[in-house]
Amino acid sequence: MNKKTILLLLGDTFSVVIITVVGFMFHDGITIKILYRVAATFFPTLVAWVLIAPWLGLYREEIYSNWRQLWRAGWAVILAAPLAAFFRALMFGLIPILPVFVAVLAATAALGMLIWRGIWWLIVRPR
Numbered sequence: 001m002n003k004k005t006i007l008l009l010l011g012d013t014f015s016v017v018i019i020t021v022v023g024f025m026f027h028d029g030i031t032i033k034i035l036y037r038v039a040a041t042f043f044p045t046l047v048a049w050v051l052i053a054p055w056l057g058l059y060r061e062e063i064y065s066n067w068r069q070l071w072r073a074g075w076a077v078i079l080a081a082p083l084a085a086f087f088r089a090l091m092f093g094l095i096p097i098l099p100v101f102v103a104v105l106a107a108t109a110a111l112g113m114l115i116w117r118g119i120w121w122l123i124v125r126p127r
Helices: 003-025 033-056 071-091 099-124
Strands: none
Touching: 003 033, 003 099, 033 071, 033 099, 071 099
C-alpha cells in the first residue's frame, strides 16, 4: 500500500469513529458504561466497510481522485450497513437486527463518509 492509501484508510477509520460517537451522543451520550456498546458498533461497521470498500475500488487513485466517483463511498456504506448490523448482532449474542437500525446506520454513515471522502478529494484532486 502506498502512503496515500494508508492515509485514506486511517481517515476512513477516523470517520467511522466520529460517526459512531455522534450516533451514541443522540442516545445516551458517551459514558464509560456504554463504551462496550460503542465498540460493538464501531468494530463491526469498520470491518464491514473494509470488506466492501475495495470491491467498489475506493482505494484506487483513479477512483478517489475523481469527484464523479464520490457516490461509491455512499453506496459502499449502504451495502456495508446490513453486514455491520449482522456482525454487531453476533457480538451481542444474536440479538434481533432492527431494520430501522440498519437504515439509520446506512444513512448517517453514508453522509459521514461522503463528507470525509469529499474532503479527501479536495486534498488529493489534480490541480
